[in-house]
Amino acid sequence: MxxxxxxxxxxxxxxxxxxxxxxxxxxxxxxxxxxxxxxxxxxxxxxxxxxxxxxxxxxxxxxxxxxxxxxxxxxxxxxxxxxxxxxxxxxxxxxxxxxxxxxxxxxxxxxxxxxxxxxxxxxxxxxxxxxxxxxxxxxxxxxxxxxxxxxxxxxxxxxxxxxxxxxxxxxxxxxxxxxxxxxxxxxxxxxxxxxxxxxxxxxxxxxxxxxxxxxxxxxxxxxxxxxxxxxxxxxxxxxxDPRAAAVLPARVTAYAAEDGLSELDLCGQSLFVEGIGAAEIGIERRVRIAASDVSLARAPLGPSTILNALRVEIVAIEPGTGAADLAILLALEGAADFTFVAKVTRRSAGRLELAVGDRLFAQIKSVSLATSPMPRSR
The missing domain is CATH 3.40.50.300 (P-loop containing nucleotide triphosphate hydrolases)
Structure with a gap:
């Protein structure tokens, strides 16, 4: 040819x-x-x-x-x-x-x-x-x-x-x-x-x-x-969108066989997920964070069944699809390119007096794997 x-x-x-x-x-x-x-x-x-x-x-x-x-x-x-x-x-x-x-x-x-x-x-x-x-x-x-x-x-x-x-x-x-x-x-x-x-x-x-x-x-x-x-x-x-989600890269750093959870490093912050074994320590994976699984708090996470809490900053506040909800765009602390979304009610946003620029804790109920290992660079 x-x-x-x-x-x-x-x-x-x-x-x-x-x-x-x-x-x-x-x-x-x-x-x-x-x-x-x-x-x-x-x-x-x-x-x-x-x-x-x-x-x-x-x-x-x-x-x-x-x-x-x-x-x-x-x-x-x-x-x-x-x-x-x-x-x-x-x-x-x-x-x-x-x-x-x-x-x-x-x-x-x-x-x-x-x-x-x-x-x-x-x-x-x-x-x-x-x-x-x-x-x-x-x-x-x-x-x-x-x-x-x-x-x-x-x-x-x-x-x-x-x-x-x-x-x-x-x-x-x-x-x-x-x-x-x-x-x-x-x-x-x-x-x-x-x-x-x-x-x-x-x-x-x-x-x-x-x-x-x-x-x-x-x-x-x-x-x-x-x-x-x-x-x-x-x-x-x-x-x-009601099904809004983010997909972010994170590196596997540890695996606890006793509870079946792996720890991932997300720009210096920890996430815990299931479904990854010890063989993948050091490998970069993508994780999916659904907006409906994210809640916000002004104070650090106390005793709770929620394992994942990330330090974040509010980047934008947008109307949701319904009259009662808002979409809160968040960036990881110190990592402006690592953004995800939280869906909250207007009442909750009002109670916390949320505003762009606020530093908060994002509590994530569930983090799922989005895909297989990240593609290798050429």
Missing amino acids: SRREAPPGAEAPGLDVRLAGRRGGFALDAAFTAPARGVTALFGPSGSGKTSLLRSIAGLVRLAGRVVAGGEVWQEGERFVPPHRRAVGYVFQEASLFAHLTVEANLVYGARRTEGGVDAGLRREVVALLSLAPLLSRSTADLSGGERQRVAIGRAILSRPRLMLMDEPLSGLDHLAKNEILPFLERLGSSLDLPILYVSHDLAEIERLADRIVVVEDGRIRAAGGLNAALTDVGLGFVR
């Missing part, structure tokens, strides 16, 4: 997109970058242009602009690399496997048609990553929805793409199938050395899987950047 490299200078992002044009009566105008590895979510309501944007990046729809993946220019000016020459691994809502072929044959189908054929070492890694070994000799007709998607993802990876595009891969699955495949999707961001664009309108999926987010609205990019920065950006409105 002929290549045209990006200009020399600072290291290029994994993906650089600048696209604009019309599809029928729908106008798309999108510009964003994504890092060289990890999951970047395209989030927005149905009809906002997420899938059209994905198809344009793949070259299936031609819009004016620029697309650069892994330093290779796929589109700029008059240059337009056709879809079949773009090293894209595309996973659709429906797995679309070949019914007459076994899982093994489906898995390597695309790779056999690439330069160099099937990479045996990569095949072993993919089979292990997606736990496909027990399925290889089976007919695709005998697979569950989650199993079919795992095969489709494996097939896309084995084509050795520069970019993975995943268009709502869980939308056609029931709750049990989603829970079956989510752990495998979690592993991809930390295991694959390439950018992944993941389309969804389900914020819970994105909180669990994504490192960054691109918010799409009416064909335009409303925001693009780190996941938690968007989740706690008062201008985007996520903080006012």
